[in-house]
Amino acid sequence: MRAKILLVEDDASLIELVTYNLEKEGFDVVRTGDGEEALTLAEEEKPDLVILDWMIANLSGIEVCRRLRRAPATANLPIVMLTARGDEADRIRGLETGADDYMTKPFSPRELIARIRAVLRRLRPALQGGQLEFAGIAMDTTAHRVTRDGRTVQLGPTEFRLLRHFLEHPGRVFSREQLLDAVWGRDVYVEQRTVDVHIRRLRKAVNAGPGGEELPDLIRTVRSAGYSLDATAEAQAA
Amino acid sequence: MRAKILLVEDDASLIELVTYNLEKEGFDVVRTGDGEEALTLAEEEKPDLVILDWMIANLSGIEVCRRLRRAPATANLPIVMLTARGDEADRIRGLETGADDYMTKPFSPRELIARIRAVLRRLRPALQGGQLEFAGIAMDTTAHRVTRDGRTVQLGPTEFRLLRHFLEHPGRVFSREQLLDAVWGRDVYVEQRTVDVHIRRLRKAVNAGPGGEELPDLIRTVRSAGYSLDATAEAQAA
DNA sequence: CGCTTTGGTGACACTTATGTGACGCGGTCG
DNA sequence: CGACCGCGTCACATAAGTGTCACCAAAGCG
Numbered sequence: 001m002r003a004k005i006l007l008v009e010d011d012a013s014l015i016e017l018v019t020y021n022l023e024k025e026g027f028d029v030v031r032t033g034d035g036e037e038a039l040t041l042a043e044e045e046k047p048d049l050v051i052l053d054w055m056i057a058n059l060s061g062i063e064v065c066r067r068l069r070r071a072p073a074t075a076n077l078p079i080v081m082l083t084a085r086g087d088e089a090d091r092i093r094g095l096e097t098g099a100d101d102y103m104t105k106p107f108s109p110r111e112l113i114a115r116i117r118a119v120l121r122r123l124r125p126a127l128q129g130g131q132l133e134f135a136g137i138a139m140d141t142t143a144h145r146v147t148r149d150g151r152t153v154q155l156g157p158t159e160f161r162l163l164r165h166f167l168e169h170p171g172r173v174f175s176r177e178q179l180l181d182a183v184w185g186r187d188v189y190v191e192q193r194t195v196d197v198h199i200r201r202l203r204k205a206v207n208a209g210p211g212g213e214e215l216p217d218l219i220r221t222v223r224s225a226g227y228s229l230d231a232t233a234e235a236q237a238a
Numbered sequence: 239m240r241a242k243i244l245l246v247e248d249d250a251s252l253i254e255l256v257t258y259n260l261e262k263e264g265f266d267v268v269r270t271g272d273g274e275e276a277l278t279l280a281e282e283e284k285p286d287l288v289i290l291d292w293m294i295a296n297l298s299g300i301e302v303c304r305r306l307r308r309a310p311a312t313a314n315l316p317i318v319m320l321t322a323r324g325d326e327a328d329r330i331r332g333l334e335t336g337a338d339d340y341m342t343k344p345f346s347p348r349e350l351i352a353r354i355r356a357v358l359r360r361l362r363p364a365l366q367g368g369q370l371e372f373a374g375i376a377m378d379t380t381a382h383r384v385t386r387d388g389r390t391v392q393l394g395p396t397e398f399r400l401l402r403h404f405l406e407h408p409g410r411v412f413s414r415e416q417l418l419d420a421v422w423g424r425d426v427y428v429e430q431r432t433v434d435v436h437i438r439r440l441r442k443a444v445n446a447g448p449g450g451e452e453l454p455d456l457i458r459t460v461r462s463a464g465y466s467l468d469a470t471a472e473a474q475a476a
Numbered sequence: 477c478g479c480t481t482t483g484g485t486g487a488c489a490c491t492t493a494t495g496t497g498a499c500g501c502g503g504t505c506g
Numbered sequence: 507c508g509a510c511c512g513c514g515t516c517a518c519a520t521a522a523g524t525g526t527c528a529c530c531a532a533a534g535c536g
Binding site for chain 2: 492493494495496
């Protein structure tokens, strides 16, 4: 699922150590050592989790934590704080402020990874249950939310069901008729070409990049057969 | 609501210390020092959280943890484990096995309470000493009071129950039918559109800013599906 | 190549879902 | 008993999504 992590830390050697280990484990890492910048990044980068050192420049960790909790967009963002060993008062204040977990320095990389996974498992069950995923497209069926590479994608009801059906059977090719049965229902009569139109709408929504440019198309057209969700769909363009 | 805690521990003095502090904080405590018995109690007593010592008789803590996770009835039960200081291997195995948090012995009572509250706040939002919270909205269910960013919000009884239901399942989309069942009751017949009207009243009340201007809407409309409480609901406007 | 078939696309008229203000009813409280 | 309050409905306004069509582009095919 490629979770993104925001690392707020100003000790260069620690940054390096942590970043190396996180990336090795398949996380995307965004870094800053500045409290103000951390707030900005938390909104813009939409990380799945924040690792927050208590001792950072510009704003204290606890203040960053408090503000993250206050902003609607980040109120539920999992926060793991880093404190010096034995600094119990900070830990308690941190947990009371809304941090979800903490680590005492020094810590081992293995433990760090284990805790991050534990926190994500707890707080982002969305990244698991009711969760469908394929090649950068993630769908949370209970929250009715779809993202492509982390960015939210707006879909109409039919497009949603259509994509859901593809995600539930990745790689498989469906004829228009099959799609009508599965997505529209067996008893609805509509033109088969209607499927084409919805495929188009779905593509348009899902392949829209941040700046207005196109992302690789993940829906493959199989001439005279139908459509399928396919990671190598881009190949057709070449 | 009084949360019930199952304490699995065989050191008598620790039992006494922990029990005393938990009860002082308003928790109900059930105790055992035996691994097998712990599993039985976890099912029968339906505790809200388990404190699990790694070194106990009859079954190792890790084995108890594994089995709790495997049984459907207890798969989501929050587990806090207790380990000896510096026993890092155990901690990691514990978190990987599915424990939600850990404490290293010795620990202070204050820290214990803070961590338990943190875990319960995360995993059992419904319990929370009557406190529910999400993205700036705070509800005290016992005092029947709601605030948005600190300012008190006036709600009618139905709006209150509606908001409460959303706060108990943040992010999840509910159909009008589900909301009628959950908020109005299974046996009451009212028009589904009634939900819309109450959603409107709730939005109006909750999104009212100090000067009469509008705050970001936290209730997301999911067309043809229902409504959900959603921190990123604002994104829909864009 | 030129023809035929199949898929892509933008426009649009139409259907459906949701937002919203108003109203009347029943209950409560002073 | 009368003012007030919360509630469920309704009617109408607005917004969003849908199915078709006509026309264009690309892909087979002999």
